Amino acid sequence: MIVCVCRRVSDREIARHARAGMGFDDIQFELGVATQCGQCESCARDVVAQCSATAPVAAIQLASSITESRAWTSSQASTQG
Numbered sequence: 001m002i003v004c005v006c007r008r009v010s011d012r013e014i015a016r017h018a019r020a021g022m023g024f025d026d027i028q029f030e031l032g033v034a035t036q037c038g039q040c041e042s043c044a045r046d047v048v049a050q051c052s053a054t055a056p057v058a059a060i061q062l063a064s065s066i067t068e069s070r071a072w073t074s075s076q077a078s079t080q081g
C-alpha cells in the first residue's frame with residue numbers, strides 16, 4: 001500500500017527501514033516520506049511505531065526463533081550422539 005502519494009513511498013518500504021532500526025526522522029530523510037503535502041505523516045508514523053524494534057511482533061518473532069533453534073540443537077545432538 002502506498003502511504004505517501006507525493007513521494008510514492010509504500011508501507012513495506014517504511015516498515016523495512018523501521019525494522020532496520022531507523023526512526024521516523026531518519027526514514028523521512030532517507031525516503032522523503034511526508035516532505036511535501038504532509039498528509040501521510042500520521043500514517044507513516046504509525047507504520048514506524050508498529051515496526052520498531054520494541055514492537056510486540058518483533059518479540060514474538062524473536063521468541064519463536066529461539067524455540068526453533070532449541071529444536072534444531074536437540075535434534076542435532078540426537079543425530080550426533
Ligand code: FES
Binds near residue numbers: 041
Ligand atoms: S502524501 Fe506524503 S507528503 Fe504528500
